[in-house]
Amino acid sequence: MSENIESNNFLETIVEEDLAAGRHDGRLLTRFPPEPNGYLHIGHATAICLNFGLALKYGGKTNLRFDDTNPTTEETEYVESILHDVEWLGFKPAKVLYASDYFPQLYDFAVDLIKKGKAYVDDSTPDEIAAMKGTPTQAGTNSPYRERSVEENLTLFEGMKNGDFPEGSRVLRAKIDMASNNMIMRDPVLYRIKFAHHHRTGDDWCIYPMYDMAHGQSDSIEKITHSICTLEFVPHRELYDWLIDQLGIYPSKQYEFARRNLSYTVVSKRKLLRLVQEKLVNGWDDPRMPTISGMRRRGYTAEAIRDWAKRVGIAKRENLVDLGLLEFCVREHLNRIAIRVMGVLDPLKVTLTNFPEGKTEWLETDNNPEDPEAGTRSLPFNRTLWIEKDDFMENPPPKYFRLSPGGLARLKSAYIIQCDEVIKDDQGEVVELKCSYFPDSKSGEDTSGLKPKSTIHWLSAERAIPAEIRLYDRLFTVEDPANDDRDLLELINPESLVTVRQAMVEPALQETKVGDKYQFMRLGYFTTDPDSRPDQLVFNRTVSLKDNWKKVSSAG
RNA sequence: UGACCCAUGGUGUAAUCGGUAACACAGCAGAUUUUGGUUCUGUCGUUCAAGGUUCGAGUCCUUGUGGGUCAACCA
Numbered sequence: 001m002s003e004n005i006e007s008n009n010f011l012e013t014i015v016e017e018d019l020a021a022g023r024h025d026g027r028l029l030t031r032f033p034p035e036p037n038g039y040l041h042i043g044h045a046t047a048i049c050l051n052f053g054l055a056l057k058y059g060g061k062t063n064l065r066f067d068d069t070n071p072t073t074e075e076t077e078y079v080e081s082i083l084h085d086v087e088w089l090g091f092k093p094a095k096v097l098y099a100s101d102y103f104p105q106l107y108d109f110a111v112d113l114i115k116k117g118k119a120y121v122d123d124s125t126p127d128e129i130a131a132m133k134g135t136p137t138q139a140g141t142n143s144p145y146r147e148r149s150v151e152e153n154l155t156l157f158e159g160m161k162n163g164d165f166p167e168g169s170r171v172l173r174a175k176i177d178m179a180s181n182n183m184i185m186r187d188p189v190l191y192r193i194k195f196a197h198h199h200r201t202g203d204d205w206c207i208y209p210m211y212d213m214a215h216g217q218s219d220s221i222e223k224i225t226h227s228i229c230t231l232e233f234v235p236h237r238e239l240y241d242w243l244i245d246q247l248g249i250y251p252s253k254q255y256e257f258a259r260r261n262l263s264y265t266v267v268s269k270r271k272l273l274r275l276v277q278e279k280l281v282n283g284w285d286d287p288r289m290p291t292i293s294g295m296r297r298r299g300y301t302a303e304a305i306r307d308w309a310k311r312v313g314i315a316k317r318e319n320l321v322d323l324g325l326l327e328f329c330v331r332e333h334l335n336r337i338a339i340r341v342m343g344v345l346d347p348l349k350v351t352l353t354n355f356p357e358g359k360t361e362w363l364e365t366d367n368n369p370e371d372p373e374a375g376t377r378s379l380p381f382n383r384t385l386w387i388e389k390d391d392f393m394e395n396p397p398p399k400y401f402r403l404s405p406g407g408l409a410r411l412k413s414a415y416i417i418q419c420d421e422v423i424k425d426d427q428g429e430v431v432e433l434k435c436s437y438f439p440d441s442k443s444g445e446d447t448s449g450l451k452p453k454s455t456i457h458w459l460s461a462e463r464a465i466p467a468e469i470r471l472y473d474r475l476f477t478v479e480d481p482a483n484d485d486r487d488l489l490e491l492i493n494p495e496s497l498v499t500v501r502q503a504m505v506e507p508a509l510q511e512t513k514v515g516d517k518y519q520f521m522r523l524g525y526f527t528t529d530p531d532s533r534p535d536q537l538v539f540n541r542t543v544s545l546k547d548n549w550k551k552v553s554s555a556g
Numbered sequence: 557u558g559a560c561c562c563a564u565g566g567u568g569u570a571a572u573c574g575g576u577a578a579c580a581c582a583g584c585a586g587a588u589u590u591u592g593g594u595u596c597u598g599u600c601g602u603u604c605a606a607g608g609u610u611c612g613a614g615u616c617c618u619u620g621u622g623g624g625u626c627a628a629c630c631a
Contacts, residue, residue, distance in 0.1 A: 007569085007570045007571075007579085013572080035630085035631055037631085067631065069630095069631080126629060129629080130627070133627050134627070135558090135627055136557095136627060137557060137558045137559090138558085167629090168629065180559090181560080182559065184626070189628090189629055193629080194629080210630085214631095215631080232626085233631090234625070235559085235560065238560095256561085258561095258562085260568085263567085311569085311580060312580095313568065313570080313580095314569085315562090315569065316561070317561090317563065318623070319567085319568065324567085325582085328582090331593090335593080370594070399592095410590055411590090412590060412591070413590075414590095457591075521591050522591045522592080522593070545591075545593050550592090551592090552592075
């Protein structure tokens with residue numbers, strides 16, 4: 001056992017107490033209950049990590065249950081993507097279940113409530129029901145249908161099931177208390193009529209249970225011990241417990257946590273949909289999207305996302321987590337696993353005047369200095385090279401370490417060069433550097449005694465291959481776009497995607513596969529995009545490297 | 557003019573029975589470095605307010621203040 005004291009979050013404390021007290025027969029069974037009506041996003045990821053993580057920590061299990069009780073919004077396509085995303089995140093559900101499988105049992109539960117005088121069929125219109133609800137500060141009023149007999153309710157409810165009544169004409173409501181301080185308890189609707197095709201049950205049903213009549217009951221049927229949901233369900237807990245109590249079924253318990261908000265992003269389905277529909281991004285898996293598929297395409301790893309969820313922790317207060325922490329987790333993981341390669345975003349030609357024309361020298365370099373197991377590979381070195389335009393300045397400020405006229409720089413894993421001459425075009429743009437290299441300064445066997453202040457990346461101009469590189473940055477310019485009065489459109493970061501079409505990369509990258517992880521040295525972490533083809537490589541910047549120079553130079 | 561939930565460094569989260577307020581990220585300073593990356597060292601900075609209980613309060617009590625949630629035949 002390690003001796004670092006891992007502190008518990010409030011849910012872990014509850015679980016430990018329940019386990020110690022022998023509640024639920026010492027079992028722990030959680031569930032992740034997505035509605036299959038959209039793509040999973042970072043918020044779902046935290047809920048997944050929470051539910052599966054809790055079970056993993058205490059020897060319990062987790063069910064994946066699709067909360068598919070609203071046929072008009074749900075589709076099989078979403079089921080598939082959710083299944084894939086959960087698996088990708090690294091979790092295996094004990095069982096994959098569907099609330100719709102419980103429709104017969106849920107119907108029986110409703111009949112039971114009617115028989116107990118705890119539910120009634122209401123013929124009021126939606127508007128009338130809303131009006132009778134009252135307001136948070138004003139009690140509601142009883143429906144004129146509230147005192148129907150059990151027999152009449154039974155007959156009407158069966159008629160609802162049989163399709164005898166038009167959609168929206170009647171609902172089944174719980175008979176609780178129209179004066180309750182908790183609006184949820186003012187005779188909530190339990191069942192509604194919908195002549196809609198369900199993605200799994202087809203046309204078997206024309207009545208569907210509402211969330212409150214389905215969720216807790218599904219938990220109970222599965223004998224879920226800890227049903228964990230977000231804060232907005234706190235007022236529902238009273239109804240959750242009431243229904244389980246009235247029905248006399250397994251006492252699952254609901255606990256609520258504050259969902260984690262990420263700075264510079266939105267997760268509301270409406271806003272995400274708008275980004276896609278108005279083509280502000282290129283689809284649900286655009287690397288700027290906070291969807292799991294987007295983050296995957298961006299190059300974030302499941303391990304980094306899980307690490308992030310763990311570091312952020314869980315509590316019950318409102319929060320806005322700094323995107324920087326997620327980026328830290330991504331960098332930390334990628335630093336361990338990413339192969340170091342060289343790529344040049346903005347090539348500047350360098351000619352080594354004292355290197356033989358037509359000669360290629362092969363130089364060894366580490367694939368990953370953080371991981372000796374990663375091995376080495378060879379880089380071709382020639383008379384003409386590409387370096388990054390940013391790595392040369394004609395009139396450098398004092399703290400600039402890179403190449404300048406007459407100055408030295410080390411080419412990573414190669415030789416030290418000196419800039420002898422600057423060639424410009426008619427506009428005065430620097431287009432080429434004439435340099436000399438020091439043959440006795442080869443990496444690993446340097447006897448030159450020279451001490452250049454910096455090491456820069458480079459490519460053989462003869463062997464480098466072209467590539468498209470997509471530089472991604474945060475999608476929004478403000479920390480909390482969800483709570484900004486301005487239109488979403490005004491908050492979009494115009495530089496959230498900068499496409500570099502004329503980049504060059506080293507020849508080894510010809511063999512790259514979609515999803516491979518790289519560190520382009522001194523530039524950032526990159527991954528191969530699904531759009532990539534052998535004759536047109538495409539790389540996405542996952543996240544840049546920390547950049548101290550940017551700080552120093554902009555500070556002036 | 558209701559009920560419920562919440563309040564700890566810049567951010568997020570701990571402090572188990574009431575017993576020295578800490579961890580991570582960010583920031584700052586330095587060391588190392590063939591990536592201005594990584595790594596290492598140091599450092600800055602925290603209990604919403606007022607009362608009360610107590611030898612002792614982030615923790616318990618009271619009253620405020622501030623933020624959030626609730627009036628879908630959505631989940």
